[in-house]
Amino acid sequence: MSAEDIQQLTAHLFRENSGKMVAVLSKIYGLHQLEAITDIVQDAFETAINKWKYGGLPQNPSAWLMTVAKNKAVNYFKRDSRLDRSETNENVAAQAEPSPVFLDGEIEDSQLRLLLTCCHPTFSMKNQVLLTLSILTGFRRNELANPLMMEEEAINKAVGRTKKHLRENIRILDSTSSLNSAERVAVVHTVLYLMFNEGYKSTGSADLINHDLCFEAIRLAKLLCERKTALVHETEALLAIMFFGLARFPARTSADGKIMTLEKQDRSLWDVRFIKEGDHYLDRSKKAAEISKYHIEAIVSSIHCHASDFKDTDWNQIYYLHEQLEKIEYSELGQLNKLVALSYIKGPSAVISQLEEIKQSGTLRNHYLLYALEGDLLARMNKPALAKRSFKRAYELSKNQVEQEFLNDRILEL
Numbered sequence: 547m548s549a550e551d552i553q554q555l556t557a558h559l560f561r562e563n564s565g566k567m568v569a570v571l572s573k574i575y576g577l578h579q580l581e582a583i584t585d586i587v588q589d590a591f592e593t594a595i596n597k598w599k600y601g602g603l604p605q606n607p608s609a610w611l612m613t614v615a616k617n618k619a620v621n622y623f624k625r626d627s628r629l630d631r632s633e634t635n636e637n638v639a640a641q642a643e644p645s646p647v648f649l650d651g652e653i654e655d656s657q658l659r660l661l662l663t664c665c666h667p668t669f670s671m672k673n674q675v676l677l678t679l680s681i682l683t684g685f686r687r688n689e690l691a692n693p694l695m696m697e698e699e700a701i702n703k704a705v706g707r708t709k710k711h712l713r714e715n716i717r718i719l720d721s722t723s724s725l726n727s728a729e730r731v732a733v734v735h736t737v738l739y740l741m742f743n744e745g746y747k748s749t750g751s752a753d754l755i756n757h758d759l760c761f762e763a764i765r766l767a768k769l770l771c772e773r774k775t776a777l778v779h780e781t782e783a784l785l786a787i788m789f790f791g792l793a794r795f796p797a798r799t800s801a802d803g804k805i806m807t808l809e810k811q812d813r814s815l816w817d818v819r820f821i822k823e824g825d826h827y828l829d830r831s832k833k834a835a836e837i838s839k840y841h842i843e844a845i846v847s848s849i850h851c852h853a854s855d856f857k858d859t860d861w862n863q864i865y866y867l868h869e870q871l872e873k874i875e876y877s878e879l880g881q882l883n884k885l886v887a888l889s890y891i892k893g894p895s896a897v898i899s900q901l902e903e904i905k906q907s908g909t910l911r912n913h914y915l916l917y918a919l920e921g922d923l924l925a926r927m928n929k930p931a932l933a934k935r936s937f938k939r940a941y942e943l944s945k946n947q948v949e950q951e952f953l954n955d956r957i958l959e960l
Contacts, residue, residue, distance in 0.1 A: 552598050555607070560591055561758035563608050565682035567615045569657035574616075575623060577663060581709065584681060586622055590615040657682070658769055662726065665733035673708045678737045680705060683762065688945065689744055728776040735777070735784055735840065738763045742788050747946065755795060764788050779834035782827045783841040789824035790847035793817045805952040809856040821851045842871045861890040878910050882919055894923040914943035914953075921956065930960040 547555075564587055571583045590611055604610040664678040679685040687705075691698045745759030767788065770781045797811040806812075828844050846867050853859045868884035881904055885897045901920055910916045921936035934957050941953040 547598075547603065549599055552595060555603075556591055556595050556598075558758055559594075559607055559611060561683070561762065563611055564588075564591070565660075565762075566653050566657055567612055568681055569660040570612070570653055571615065571619050572660055573656040575619060577660070579623075580681070582622065583619065586618045587615050590618055593618075654769055657766070658773060658775075661734055661737075661766060662730050662775075665730040665737075667729060669708065669711070671733060671736070673704065673711070674733045675737050675740065676701070676704055677708055678734070679741065682766075683741055683759065685741075685744070726775050731770065731776045731781070734766075734770065735780060738767050739784060739787075739840075741766075742791070746791055747949075755798065757795075760788070760792065764792070777838075779831045780838045780840050782831035783834070783838060783844045786824045786826075786828035786831060786844035787840060787847055789820045789827060790844065790851050793820035793824065793851060799948070803948060804955070805948055808850065813855065816851065824848065824851065837874075839871055839874045842867050842874070859890070861887045865891060878904055878907065879913075879915070882910075882915060886919065889923060889926070894926040898923050898927070912943055914940040914945075914949070916940075917943065918953065921953075925956070925960060934960050 567587045567590070568580075568583055571586065572580055575583065593614055594607070594611055598604075598607075661678060661682060664681060665674045669677060676690065679690060687698050687701050690696070690701050696704070742760050742763035745756040745761075745763065747755075764785065767781055767785050771778060771785065775781070793816050794811065796817060797813065797815040798806055800806055824844070824847065828848055831841055831844065834841065846864055849860055849864055865884060865887040868880060868887060871880055872884070882901075885900055885904075888900075889897045898920070901916070901923065904910055905916060905920075917936045917940035921933045921940060924930075924933035924936060937953050937957045937960075941950055941957070944950050944953060
């Protein structure tokens with residue numbers, strides 16, 4: 547295996563295992579040691595790159611990483627004179643040799659606890675999201691910037707402030723009270739939603755889809771469902787969104803890796819198993835006392851998945867649902883989706899002025915999707931010169947190579 551292959555494998559394993567490793571070690575040594583533990587986990591992956599490059603892969607890379615991380619943690623805390631043994635889990639504090647095996651249930655419970663703990667009300671919503679994503683998923687800063695609609699520099703400053711707040715209020719994180727509150731779970735939903743969406747349209751990647759992130763988001767959401775946490779029916783609606791999106795993965799890119807728009811996708815490639823799974827969770831979610839934004843988005847996704855072809859799409863129903871979504875949570879990206887629906891009901895010329903109003907508001911001024919939609923509307927209005935200008939601006943703002951190739955193709959078509 548080449549050095550490049552090793553790098554790619556460790557990147558995949560980091561996505562798949564780093565959150566689990568941090569969660570288990572945090573349960574063992576206490577959440578007040580979180581900063582040291584994240585460093586230890588990072589060091590374990592650096593060790594893997596160096597060892598595997600020359601010694602080859604172990605039979606079970608994930609188990610190897612977990613064992614190395616736990617060994618490093620034991621050695622670190624033995625050396626660290628600052629460790630307060632009274633605050634460490636008694637069973638593990640006296641443990642001289644780490645067990646190489648972690649039970650699945652232990653890992654899942656630890657990860658769920660850490661997931662909920664990161665959403666502590668002492669942090670702002672933004673910092674709860676940043677903390678959870680950075681600890682449990684290994685998001686890179688450029689990956690966080692796009693889904694959170696923040697500049698990378700602002701992300702760096704926010705993460706720095708959050709780490710400072712952690713150091714100053716570290717013992718708060720050890721509190722297990724109200725871990726299962728609706729307030730905490732609502733933030734977890736936001737995090738998992740962002741995680742799946744970033745995987746669905748990967749930022750700063752040569753690929754359009756980051757499957758690791760999508761499947762990790764689904765795994766954590768299913769964990770919430772299985773543990774019957776608060777807002778379980780919202781979790782089910784969120785899972786429905788994810789499975790409906792997952793079903794369309796095989797058709798979202800062509801054989802040569804180019805983007806296929808919803809209109810051009812070969813629907814015979816859509817995975818019926820995942821559509822049925824989405825239907826299952828959507829049906830379960832209907833037991834909720836109140837409808838959430840996830841319920842509405844799941845119904846929109848269901849309409850797309852059950853339309854026999856693009857022309858059969860019920861755009862009137864989708865437009866109505868986006869209007870209802872606005873009443874629950876307004877967002878300018880949501881406005882773009884509503885305008886897409888309206889453009890297929892009344893035509894592109896009926897919505898171009900509304901798009902201009904969104905552009906002038908400022909929030910989406912530097913978001914490529916606004917200009918990509920503008921370019922599409924202008925192309926449908928047979929205004930190629932103006933459409934080219936919009937597509938070029940979208941190309942400049944996009945951070946994904948596959949999307950840039952798609953936008954360039956649109957320019958060349960005009």
